[in-house]
Amino acid sequence: MTALAITRMNDLFAVVMLSGIYSLMSAGFFLDLDAVDVAFTEASVGAGISTLLMLASLKMVKRYEGKTKYKPMLALGVVGATALLLIYGTLDMPHFGSADAPIHQHVAPRYINDSMAEVGVPNIVTSILASYRGYDTLGETLVIFTAGIGVMSLLRVSRETKDQQQKRVPADMQQQIILRIVAKMMLPLILLFALYVQFHGDYGPGGGFQAGVIFAAGIILYTMLFGLSTARLVFKSSLLQKLTAVGVLLYAGVGVACMLLGGNFLDYNVLRHDPVHGQHLGILLVELGVGITVATVMITLFFKFTWRTVKHKYIEQ
Amino acid sequence: MITHYPVLQVIIPLIGAPLCLLFPVPRLAGLFALLVSSLAFLVSCGLLQQVMVHGTLVYALGGWAAPWGIEYRIDYLNSYLLLLVSSMSTVVLIAAQSSIRRELPQNRQTYFYTAYLLCLTGLLGILATGDAFNVFVFLEISSLSSYTLIALGTDRRALTASYQYLIMGTIGATFIIIGVGLMYMMTGTLNMNDLAERLPEVNHSRTVLSAFGFFIVGVCLKLALFPLHLWLPNAYAFAPSIATAFLAATATKVAVYVLIRYVFTVFGIEYVESVLPLQEIFLVLGLVGIFAASVSAIYQLNIKRLFAYSSVAQIGYMILGLAIGTQLGLAATLLHMFNHALMKGALFLAIGSVVYRINSSQLNHMAGLGRKMPWTMAAIVIGGLSLVGVPLTVGFVSKWYLVLALLEKGWWLVTVLVLISSLLALIYVWRIIEWVYFTPARIHLSEVREAPLSQLVPVWILVIANIYFGLDTSLTVGVSKLAAQSLFGLFGAAP
Amino acid sequence: MNIIGLYNYWIVVVLMAIGFFIVIAHENLIKKLIGLSIFQTAVFFLYISMGKVVGGTAPILDDKWHLYSNPLPHVLILTAIVVGISTTAVGLALVVRIQEAYGSIEEHEIQTLNAQDQIECQLEAYGFMKNNAFSVKSLDE
Incomplete structure (x- = not known):
């Protein structure tokens, strides 16, 4: 293998x-x-x-x-x-594969049988992820955020060198016209697909995490073809940094809102009069939070790494 | 609002961390972190009081009852440790303000505070949760942020220390999820209480034994039990002083908590003793750890490394208490967790002040410092004496209970060994005293002044706590005993 | 006992052993991280395998199906994948910094350099070197 x-x-x-x-x-x-x-x-x-x-x-x-x-x-x-x-x-x-194993007998049946009535989302994975075990997912978002903080603090570039270097970094693929045109055509499609995955996670596979990664992949493709400097004009690192925090805050904020409305933390039922509607709204918002944090952290990771290595290459020369 | 205390405990720092990142000025971020941590501290006081009055508190996250959802379950044991972690974090953050400004470059300070709050969130989350997989998630939050905290140290060896810790820590965490996965496979549940009810039915199976093995090895990696401690000394020695103080006072204690929680609540002490000679293994590893680490500590020239080795030795004492396997032994372990946090917090904060003034943590650079920084040095001496176990300090109290527990069990030889090991501690503490008070100062020390008040105050809060809890043991001993009682009471194994 | 019924788990064990071996035995820091991710992926297989029901389908509710695989392990593994990539990212960032600070990412070379640092400290302690450790280094690079 x-x-x-x-x-x-x-x-x-x-x-x-x-x-x-x-x-x-x-x-x-x-x-x-x-x-x-x-x-x-x-x-x-x-x-x-x-x-x-x-x-x-x-x-x-x-x-x-x-x-x-x-x-x-x-x-x-x-x-x-x-x-x-x-x-x-x-x-x-x-x-392997036997249906009478303990894990299929104890907790899971409720997810499979009742989640449609309790959460109202066909994709059971989504309903567990965002609702039954929504707190784990909040933790997961925080893990991503932590990784972002770790990489940002480790690969921090000081300001002056950044400005000097910025002008001198050309895109590696400046000459690849066909690639650039194809990429330009692809980019909106990729971003659109990301949005589809983001909001269609209730029905098919997908959700905030996958959408965030796809969105980031689109941006990364753009960066590879048009150069880091161009991409950084659109995505300033201070803006990215704020957005990573916003995603986590959105998720936790939904939880706090539930608390203020009289439910437990992350109990979406209280968000609307009808529990199932409340669940829908809650899941939509928290998935959005996950998506924002994941996309921005992924973009940040890529920027930090390439920036560091490109700088390195120039220093060596 | 009171009903929400269990979750507020964790989500206050959880929300605080991303907010902290939004502050443009590092100084404000620092103050904000202090505010967040103080709030968490107040909540933990409230929680302990609630638990004292009402008994175990249960909070269903998302409104889904366990085992379908995740629940927070607060009893004596974890409310006691929540109080410990949040109070230590607050005291350390008071001193952090000036120390961080000196030790880290401006553009990394905000990240430091954010990572610090994330680490606090992770530790509190591990303590509060009643769900086996949730432990893993929060464990990773605290580990990833502590890798970051360590790597922020200015020496380049901080990077390798952090990398080594990352590899070891991830192996440990992966072992833990293998263990959790196997348990889940046999029972179909992830909730700790539910697991405790369902595991006895499948106790005989080899899968559960294997799950237990993976889990214990994984946790022991995290808590740096000898011989799995290799990552710890470097990590503590090269991290920023404040990070060392925080991690030394809290992180390993939380790992010990996870061990206790699983051995006693989830698997049950009867099962553990019936399948594995765990008592004997812990006894041997604990004792060897105490001696090997204490001897290594004697040869260290860097004072941070010295106390890092001493931490490994102290973990040995905690494990020894567990190995006794009686209620008193467990109480001694819990007591020592609390007391050790007080000692190491005071010591590493005082060392932080030394680094603040002389920019070095080498013993030889500290020669003659006793006269220049009398208050800081006095704090180190008292902390050191507490480590040795001199009467009137907390160190004495926990050693006393450990010895009582050992005698109750009739382990004479072990008792003698524990007393001898205290002498080893005396040797390394004496080495510090010798350098600091009885070696002539070097010329460049002439301009060194006493540490700033913002650092002396937290150091002395901890030093006074060291003495206070050494004299008035009603709170610590009382809660430790209650916690130990409830852990044994669950399974009626109390002797 | 029907050994065939367990073959899937044994593949997991083999993969896990390979990953774990890379982590322990190799000296290259990047390769160690790759080993770590193989090790973690093996655990993902373990979880996902246990969720499978023969004849079941993906856990998305639909009128046409009645037997679904267990969704809970899937959720747990989604979380674990995220944790894995986070660890890898932080690890790689550390590797990049180590390369900058040491000029190498081979473990034994770094250990030699660390030992040198250590010896310098010791020598200086006994007065063989000039006392430059006190000059407060400017922290803003």
Whole structure:
């Protein structure tokens, strides 16, 4: 399998590419197991964003891995012990695919049978994600936000150098006219698709997270073809920074609004007179919050990484 | 509003963190963070009082009753720790204002405060929740923000320390979700109480045993139990002083809490003792940890690293208390968690003041500082004595209860070893005293003055707390005992 | 016992072992992160596999279907994927900074450099170096 090839390769570029392929294959695997939402996310995140970030960082490090002087015996021992423990654990597991496993008996039936009446959204994954376990998703949004803060603070560029450098960075693909035209045609479609995924998450696979990633991917495509400087004119880093916060605040704000209206935190039922309408409104708003934070953090990540590496390249020259 | 206290506890810093990012001036962001943390502190006082009066509080998030939704469940144990974390965070933030201005460049200060609040949110979230997967989510919030906090240190070794912590921490977290996943697979639920009810039915299965194994290893990585502690000394030594003070006082305690919560509430102590010689493992690891780390501490030249190793040793004491497996032993562990937070908070904050003045945390640079910064140094000495376990300090109280618990169990040899290990602590504390008071000052110290009042006050709040809770033990011992009682009471295993 | 019924979980174990091995045994910091993400993906497989019901379909309600796969693991894994990418991003940012500060991302080279830093501190402590540690470095680069 691809994973094995990754261990043996010294060429980091190839390794990153392989890991992208690995993610895409995982997405296929998830699809096969009926996890459409997960497949969607894995394809956009694992194969898309994380490969991009890896490539951006590769730009500034050596392409080839050094010869490792590792102690394979110790590592093999630890890994072997872990694997054995897990295999030992699998022996008593309910069989793959069997419908009478405990997880299909206890909590899940209520989601499958009652979520239509209680939340009113056909996509059960969305109703659990945004409503039953909405608090987890708030935490997840906060995790993304935290990652944004981490990267922003680590890869901060001071102001003067930024201005000097800004003028000197041309787009790498200035000459590719066909690509540029195609991209210009694609961009609105991608953004439109992002919006579709954002607001159609109730009915099909998708939702705030996936939409945010797709939106960011559109912007990143634009950046790659038209240069970082151009893209940064539209998306100022201070604006991006504020928007990341706004997304989280929107999500938490919905929760607080529910509290003020007399419900529990994130209890959307109280938002409208009719609980199901309230749920709809709540889910719409929190998904929007997730979408905003995810999109802005992803764009920020990409900008920070490429900016840092481009700067590095120029300093070296 | 009172009914919302459990959730307010966590969402106040949760909302505070993104708001903090919106402040244009770092100084304001700092004050805002202080305000947020103080509010959280007030809420936690209210919570503890509520729990004392009404018993366990349950709050269903999103209005969905558990196990379908996520619930917050506050009992003696976690209200006590919520109070600990939020109070430490507030005191540390008072000192942070001036220290951060000195240690970090202007454009990173706002990020520091935001990450700090995120870390606080994560820790409080782990404490408050009654849902196994929610623990993982908040664990990651606190870990990711602490990687950031550590990497903000000015020494380049802060970066590698943070990277190492990231790798270890993520492995730990992944082990934890494997454990949670296997438990879920066997029971179909993620709610801790529901798990506790359903696990006994499938106790015999190898999957549950494997789940337990993964979970324990994962948590032990997080709490830096010897020999999984390798990430801790570097992380503490090179992080900004304020981050070190906060993390040392709170983060490992929260990991110990997770361990206690799972061993006692979810799996049940009877199950744990029946399947694994966990007592013996913890006993050995605890003792070896205490000795190995104390000896390493003696050889450190950097005072932050010295106390970081000492933290690893103190975790050994907490684990030892757990290993005893009796109600008194558990109470001793809980007591030591609280007391250790007071000691390490005071010590690392005082070290922060030293770094503020002389821009170094090397012991040799501190030579003769006793005369230049008498109050700060006195605080370090008292904190150090507390670490050793001298009477009149909190350190004495927790050692006392630990020894009582050990004697009750009849473990004479272990008791003797614990007393000997205190002598090791005395050695490293003495080394500091020697450098600070009995070595002639260097010339460049002539201009060094006492730390600013904004740092002395929080340091001394903690020092006085060290002494106060050493004399008046009714609150700490009382709550620890109640918490231990309720944990054992759940399963009727009380001896 | 029907071993065939567990094959899916054993694939998970193999993948997990590979990922974990890369994390522990390799010295290149980027490769370690890739290993970490393989390790995490293996856990995703574990969760998603347990949610599958043979003959079931994706958990989107529709009149034509009556048997659905369990949606809860899907939700949990969505969260875990997000956590994974966040960790990778922060890790990569650290790697970039480490490359800038050390000029290398091989673990043993960095350890050598760290040891040198350590020795410098020690030497200076015993008076072999000039006392420049006190000059307050300008913090704004």
